[in-house]
Every structure is written in structure tokens, then in C-alpha cells.
Amino acid sequence: MQIFEYNGSALVAMVGKNCFAIASDRRLGVQLQTIATDFQKIYKIHEKLFIGLSGLATDAQTLYQRLVFRHKLYQLREERDMKPETFASLVSAILYEKRFGPYFCQPVIAGLGDEDKPFICTMDSIGAKELAKDFVVAGTASESLYGACESMFKPDMDAEELFETISQALLSSVDRDCLSGWGGHVYVVTPTEVTERILKGRMD
Amino acid sequence: MIREAMEMPPKGGFSFDLCKRNDMLVKKGLKEPSFLKTGTTIVGLIFKDGVILGADTRATEGPIVADKNCEKIHYMAPNIYCCGAGTAADTEAVTGTHNFCSLSRCNQHVPFYFICLFSANFILQWLFLDMVSSQLKLHRYHTGRESRVVTALSLLKSHLFSYQGYVSAALVLGGVDVTGPHLHTIYPHGSTDTLPFATMGSGSLAAMAVFESKYREGLTRDEGVKLVSEAICSGIFNDLGSGSNVDICVITQGEKEYLRNHMLPNPRTYISEKGYSFSKKTEVLRTKITPLREMVEVIEGGDAMEE
Numbered sequence: 001m002q003i004f005e006y007n008g009s010a011l012v013a014m015v016g017k018n019c020f021a022i023a024s025d026r027r028l029g030v031q032l033q034t035i036a037t038d039f040q041k042i043y044k045i046h047e048k049l050f051i052g053l054s055g056l057a058t059d060a061q062t063l064y065q066r067l068v069f070r071h072k073l074y075q076l077r078e079e080r081d082m083k084p085e086t087f088a089s090l091v092s093a094i095l096y097e098k099r100f101g102p103y104f105c106q107p108v109i110a111g112l113g114d115e116d117k118p119f120i121c122t123m124d125s126i127g128a129k130e131l132a133k134d135f136v137v138a139g140t141a142s143e144s145l146y147g148a149c150e151s152m153f154k155p156d157m158d159a160e161e162l163f164e165t166i167s168q169a170l171l172s173s174v175d176r177d178c179l180s181g182w183g184g185h186v187y188v189v190t191p192t193e194v195t196e197r198i199l200k201g202r203m204d
Numbered sequence: 205m206i207r208e209a210m211e212m213p214p215k216g217g218f219s220f221d222l223c224k225r226n227d228m229l230v231k232k233g234l235k236e237p238s239f240l241k242t243g244t245t246i247v248g249l250i251f252k253d254g255v256i257l258g259a260d261t262r263a264t265e266g267p268i269v270a271d272k273n274c275e276k277i278h279y280m281a282p283n284i285y286c287c288g289a290g291t292a293a294d295t296e297a298v299t300g301t302h303n304f305c306s307l308s309r310c311n312q313h314v315p316f317y318f319i320c321l322f323s324a325n326f327i328l329q330w331l332f333l334d335m336v337s338s339q340l341k342l343h344r345y346h347t348g349r350e351s352r353v354v355t356a357l358s359l360l361k362s363h364l365f366s367y368q369g370y371v372s373a374a375l376v377l378g379g380v381d382v383t384g385p386h387l388h389t390i391y392p393h394g395s396t397d398t399l400p401f402a403t404m405g406s407g408s409l410a411a412m413a414v415f416e417s418k419y420r421e422g423l424t425r426d427e428g429v430k431l432v433s434e435a436i437c438s439g440i441f442n443d444l445g446s447g448s449n450v451d452i453c454v455i456t457q458g459e460k461e462y463l464r465n466h467m468l469p470n471p472r473t474y475i476s477e478k479g480y481s482f483s484k485k486t487e488v489l490r491t492k493i494t495p496l497r498e499m500v501e502v503i504e505g506g507d508a509m510e511e
Contacts, residue, residue: 002234002237003229003236047497048496097217099293100218100370101222101223102226124239125237126291127293128292130292146268152480154480164482165480191496194494194496195491195492196491196492199487
């Protein structure tokens with residue numbers, strides 16, 4: 001039985017024109033039994049930086065608490081928020097520290113950097129960064145997500161179109177995965193506002 | 205709790221906190237996760253004026269292509285570059301400029317008391333920056349000279365040997381220093397070879413076939429770049445673990461040229477022009493819009509004070 005398939009998750013982040021979107025499913029399960037249908041997998045680090053954590057839920061929550069701690073220390077020392085590229089390096093270093101006894105988590109990081117340029121990246125469970133210019137995926141539904149995003153993605157979409165595309169990609173992929181689903185949670189971030197939407201999906 | 209707060213942030217190095225828990229999970233039947241690997245074809249060759257390194261750009265996670273255009277040629281020093289195959293995190297960490305140092309040599313199956321013994325011996329190593337490109341930079345500041353390829357080689361091989369192959373990075377290291385052009389291969393257990401042309405990774409046999417038939421001493425720059433591209437292409441097309449584009453790095457005395465995506469033999473030509481249009485909109489249950497604070501411009505009001 002795979003460790004990443006214990007709880008089940010689906011995460012995707014996409015880049016648009018001066019905006020980004022990050023989406024996750026909402027199920028928390030213990031193998032085949034569903035425990036919760038409103039489980040949060042995307043966390044806010046600061047207003048323009050979000051991190052989604054897939055994989056083992058307990059490691060995801062612990063890792064999130066550690067990252068928030070480090071970011072708060074950074075804010076106190078530097079008197080400003082962390083840039084997404086810096087944050088990605090921080091997450092990568094924290095994960096690689098546990099190289100021989102890793103956290104069973106795959107993060108997806110999305111943020112607006114300097115001059116509101118969107119930044120997305122994902123990592124494997126030991127911190128190998130993978131920067132992308134279009135989309136990144138993680139979780140048990142990742143294989144379907146790769147396929148759906150590859151075909152549905154267009155460069156330079158605006159916020160409305162980006163929301164529609166990422167929602168369609170997420171819902172169609174989780175429909176093909178038993179371990180994730182029960183709706184979707186989408187954040188679309190532009191330089192002026194953050195829109196958080198809950199999607200209705202199949203409840204099975 | 206107070207002690208924990210004082211110990212944070214950690215000084216660096218590998219931490220084995222979760223090893224016991226992970227072992228327990230494995231005993232209960234959980235399979236370990238697979239890491240991002242760079243299946244890879246990486247090559248290097250020495251030509252008349254220097255060294256040419258080449259690599260493909262595919263990163264795999266099991267059978268899935270995770271990254272279609274990743275960078276495998278890593279910077280070590282202005283005159284030294286290194287291509288990496290194996291576990292992606294290991295090649296990035298061992299060549300990159302992380303500020304974490306590595307300590308103990310244990311693997312996760314060693315019992316806890318052993319770890320304590322080892323860490324007592326290696327506490328001094330906590331203070332060194334062990335990641336090689338940072339170490340080379342410090343060495344340059346210390347000596348005031350350009351780095352030599354053999355320095356990078358010794359640092360890499362001793363790091364990899366000390367982890368007994370657990371840091372799974374296979375590297376092709378090349379550069380030009382005062383003593384001339386050099387090309388070396390480094391295996392995950394720490395052994396090295398010095399060669400005029402070298403290939404590593406899952407596509408190494410395909411690339412070596414091209415080199416063995418067409419390599420000769422005293423190649424010009426263009427012939428060398430052409431030969432390296434051919435070798436990488438042979439890896440891309442014949443090896444399943446390698447794919448996408450060709451990256452090349454040409455290093456000569458005093459200058460380097462990093463040709464990212466020098467060749468794109470696998471373009472995506474099948475994209476439909478119409479794109480996707482979704483006739484039925486996604487059903488939204490709840491929407492919450494949070495406006496972001498606007499940046500406040502502070503205008504210098506120096507005049508008022510001066511009066």
C-alpha cells in the first residue's frame with residue numbers, strides 16, 4: 001500500500017496573465033473510507049503566496065506549521081513578506097534536510113513575485129524543485145491532471161478564463177481518481193484581489 | 205518547549221527525526237515513495253580550446269514525465285560546470301548553493317544509538333558549508349585564485365563517498381582552468397574517471413555509441429557542438445528516460461557559453477488552434493473575494509522640516 005495513497009489528494013496550480021490560480025480537492029480519507037469532505041489542503045503564507053500540500057495529511061499539517069513559523073521569523077527579521085522564489089528555496093531546503101527520512105508530502109507553491117509576476121513550482125518529497133511556466137500538479141490524481149492540464153491550458157489567460165480552465169481540469173481529473181474528489185477549492189489571485197471559490201463536484 | 209524555540213532555526217545538515225516513524229510505516233506495509241529522477245543522457249567532451257557539456261531536459265517520476273524542460277547543467281564556478289544524473293534533489297543539493305551542511309553518514313536503517321555516536325564525531329562538520337559550489341566560492345575568496353577542476357572533483361567525490369552511495373548523484377564535471385581543459389565523471393559511490401569524452405545516465409550507451417564512432421582529438425568548436433548534439437539526440441530518441449530538448453555548455457579559457465535549449469527536436473505541433481471552450485460553466489457553491497491592500501506611496505516631505 002503506497003504512503004501517498006493513504007489520504008488521497010489532488011492539487012494543481014496554473015499561471016495566467018499577471019495572475020495565478022491554485023486548486024485542490026476537498027476529501028480526506030483513510031484509504032478507502034472518507035473521513036472529511038471539507039479538508040483544507042491549500043494554505044496561505046502571505047497575501048500573495050499560497051502553498052498546497054499533497055500526500056500524507058499529518059505530514060502536510062506539520063510541514064505547514066513549520067513553514068508558517070519560519071515565515072513569521074523572516075517577517076520579523078526582514079520586515080517584509082518572503083518572495084515566492086525564496087520561499088520555494090526554503091521549502092526545498094527543509095525537505096532535503098530530511099533526505100533519509102522524508103516528509104511524505106509534495107508541495108505546490110504559487111505566488112506573485114516582483115512586479116506581480118506569477119510564480120509556480122512543485123517539488124517531490126525530498127525537495128527537488130520543478131519550476132514551470134504553465135502549470136504544476138501533485139497528488140494521487142496527478143497523472144490525470146497532467147493530461148487534462150496539458151490539453152486545456154492556454155498561455156496568457158485572464159482571471160475568469162483561468163478559473164474556468166483550472167476548475168474543469170481539476171474536476172475532470174478527480175472524477176477519475178477514487179481517492180480524491182468531493183468538490184474543489186480554488187483560489188485565483190490577481191494583483192488587486194484574491195477570489196476563493198468552492199466548487200460543486202461529484203460526491204463519490 | 206522553550207529549549208525547542210531556542211534551537212530553531214536549525215544549524216543545518218541532515219536530520220533523521222522521521223526515520224523511526226518511516227521505518228515503522230514500512231514494517232506496517234507502506235511502500236516508500238519514489239523520488240524525482242533525471243533518467244537522463246549527459247555527455248562531455250574535450251575539444252581544441254576547452255570543454256563542451258551536453259544534457260537532455262526530461263525529469264521523470266516513475267514512468268511519468270514530471271518536467272519537460274528541466275536544467276541539468278549546473279553552475280559550479282565561472283569556469284566549471286557540472287551535469288547531473290540520478291535523484292534530482294541529490295544532484296541539485298550537491299552542486300547547488302544551499303546554505304545547509306551535511307553531517308552524519310548514517311542510513312535510515314541504523315539504530316538510534318548509532319546515530320548519536322556518529323553525530324558526536326561529526327558535530328564539527330556542522331559548521332562547514334558542504335555544498336560544493338558554495339565551498340568553491342569560499343575557496344576562491346580564501347586563495348584569491350580561479351577554481352581548479354580537480355578541486356571541485358575532490359570536493360564532490362569526498363562528499364559522495366562519505367554518504368556511501370545513498371546520495372544518488374552521477375555527475376559529469378567539466379571546466380577550463382590555468383592547467384588546461386579537464387573532464388571527469390563521478391559515480392554515486394565516489395569513484396571518478398578522467399576522460400577525453402564521457403557519457404552518464406540511462407542514455408549513456410546510446411550517446412557513447414555516437415562518441416566512439418565520431419570522436420577525434422582536436423575538434424573545432426562547431427564540430428564539437430554538433431557531435432555533442434548528435435550524442436544527446438541519440439539518447440533522446442533511443443532512451444525512454446531521456447527526452448525533450450538539448451542543452452549545451454561550451455567552456456573555454458576565460459569564457460563560457462550556456463546554450464539553453466540549443467536544439468528543440470520535439471516541438472509540440474499538434475495543439476489545436478481553437479483551444480478548449482467550456483459550454484457548461486463550473487458550479488460554484490460559495491465565493492469569497494478579499495481585496496488586497498494597495499501599496500501606499502510615501503512622498504518625502506523634506507521641505508516642511510527644513511523650514
